[in-house]
Amino acid sequence: MTRTGTWSFATTAGRVEVAPDEIRVRRRVGRTCREVARSLASGRLPSVGRDVGWSGVGAAISALGMLLEWTGEPGTGVGVAAFGLATAFAGVGVSALQNARTEIRLRDVRHVAFRKGDVVVVHESEDGGAAETALSPRSPAARNDAALAFRLRGVDLRGADDAEGVSRTAVDAPATELVT
Structure with a gap:
């Protein structure tokens, strides 16, 4: 996590950042x-x-x-x-x-599905229907990072039961506040 509260993970085409208010997908042409x-x-x-x-x-x-x-x-x-x-x-x-940069508002995300190694963000499209943005994590560790980042943002995860990066505390804990 960065100072701005953004988690990120690597994909085969670039990097995905899960920020407090949006998901930023950045693809690189060379990669x-x-x-x-x-x-x-x-x-x-x-x-x-x-x-x-x-x-x-x-x-x-x-x-x-x-x-x-x-x-x-x-x-x-x-x-x-x-x-x-x-x-x-x-x-x-x-x-x-x-498609170098895509931004999805976090409040528009319906759920994130983990299918055959891909991470699919299901969100509302501009016309009100459902749209899917498929992401391919570079490694199993990046897939685990994706599951943890989305879970910590409160996104409904489907099919991430085998993601080791999602601890039982993060999955089962009720919404809590950060105590300073």
Whole structure:
């Protein structure tokens, strides 16, 4: 915790701060691109894939270029494949820049769900409906830090029973005041 009363934890794309009145999600472009490359190299679909539309288009163009290269004359699909790859990586960068900073008012948070390693903040959207912001903690320790930070802010946690960072005192204690 910092002097301003903010808890934070690391995610695969940046840092999340749980402040007294809001949740601040800060994503970094370089880290996001590295995580996408690692995910693809290990054969997994990157978590940022659900937020990146142009990367999917770029990947499809790249696949088309590879298909042209294999079926057509040598060299015909190289330019198309290179254009597709450039579009895919540019899509990741643009998406990361657009989503570089997100702020969610704490009073709008309905609950925080822990699903398959992700932390999903369910909050009210601007139109009054429910919106979800998915966060991927970098490690089990960061996941525990997230559970503790949200619990100490009084947010309803769902699926965090195995989070070791949430002590029984913090979970079960009634609302108390800080004695100075």
